[in-house]
Amino acid sequence: MASLWTLQTVLLFLVLSAAAAEVLPERSGLALIRHKRDWIWNSLYVEEEKPAPTPYKIGQLKSTLRVEVKRFSIDGEGANSIFTVDNKGDLFVTRSLDREEKSVYHLSAKMYDGNNQVVEDSGGFEVIVNDINDNLPVFPKGFNGSVLERAAVGTKVVVVKATDADDTNTANGELRYSLLRGGDGKFQIDDISGMVTCSRADLDRESVAQYLLVVRAQDMRGKPSGSTATATVTVTVTDINDNIASFSSNTMEVSVPEDHKLSEVMTTLRLEDRDQRQNKVPRIFITGEYSRMFHVQVDSEKNGNLMLRQVIW
Known part of the structure; x- marks a missing residue:
């Protein structure tokens, strides 16, 4: 009975060991054990356009493994040129980055012990370039629209759109539209969609056949600190049979x-x-x-x- 109990204990130990580790192919007569990866990091962040006269630290590569680490290495996009790592695992940026050129860098890292053996295999991580408001809104050359005279309030005239190279998921790239001048109060613009519509129903081609509107796009969701661009919108009033011969x-x-x-x-x-x-x-x-x-x-x-x-x- 004691022998059977001992045998069951040994088998259970072997099963648990097999679940926790994977035996790698033999190298130089040694069987290496690959441990479950224990890297500790979230995504690392860099502010775009930040000057880097000297490399500056953006984070540290860490692991939960209780071993004496002597060296780190990194591979991937910008490794050992844009990004460097020291023997403590501190990660540095060596130059200013532009999010509009590249917003995410994908890298991997390894840890080595004092015998230059890998103790933590390749683990992937990202360096994300945080956006700043360094781009202006941009309009195409101009816009043209037309609307029937006597059109009802709310009638669509034209949609104006600008682009902004900044991150549209942040205020830096979120645009708001406004009507600066022109139109004699007969038109309005939706601040988010950029749709120009009639605000009055008294358009008369025989009095004014064409209007020139100036619209503005402003980033930072239209806050005064936002960058702006303007465009001209030509609105032609088309004729209907509304006069007596x-x-x-x-x-x-x-x-x-x-x-x-x-x-x-x-x-x-x-x-x-x-x-x-x-x-x-x-x-x-x-x-x-x-x-x-x-x-x-x-x-x-x-x-x-x-x-x-x-x-x-």
Whole structure:
């Protein structure tokens, strides 16, 4: 019974040992044991554009292993050039970094004992470059929009957008829009989306056919400390049929021979209409007893041609 108990104890020990360690291939007659990685770190951070006349420390590589560490090494992006490590595990940055050029560096590290043997295998970590507000908002060259005259309040005119190379997940890259001038109070802009809409319903093409607006984009969520950019927005008011046609003269005398043909124009009745030609839709009638003798046809210029309906004898 004692022997059986001893055998069970040995087997349990072997199972637990196998779960905690992995036997590596034999090297020079020695079987190495790879321990569970015990690196202690979170992501390391660097402020972009921070001057580095001399290398400065950003963190330390540590492990929970209770061994005397004599040396560290690092590999990966910027290892041993942008980033260096000393024998204490202190990690240094050697130059100023630009987040817009590269925002995250991926590296790995190893620890060595006094016999130059690896005691903590390669463990990956990141160096994240923290953003600063070092970029201005940028607009394209300009924007053009159009809207029908008499359009209702809230009618969309155009969307303006600027870009900012700073981190859009921080206030440095979050833009707010505002309308600086132009438009006579007839337009408004959404501060987040940049959508320009009508704020009044009295746009009149015959009075003002085009507006020039100046819009501003400001980072830092629009705070006074934010950087700004401006752009011009050209808004064209398009025509609708909102004007009444009238004759250019209240009276007119026309003389025609008695043998005037039915298909020939007797005279043209000139019309005045402030709308554009495509929106002029005049309808001209002759009333009274002469309606059986005369009629009016609208020509391509939207004027009225007086015609005979029946022959004069």
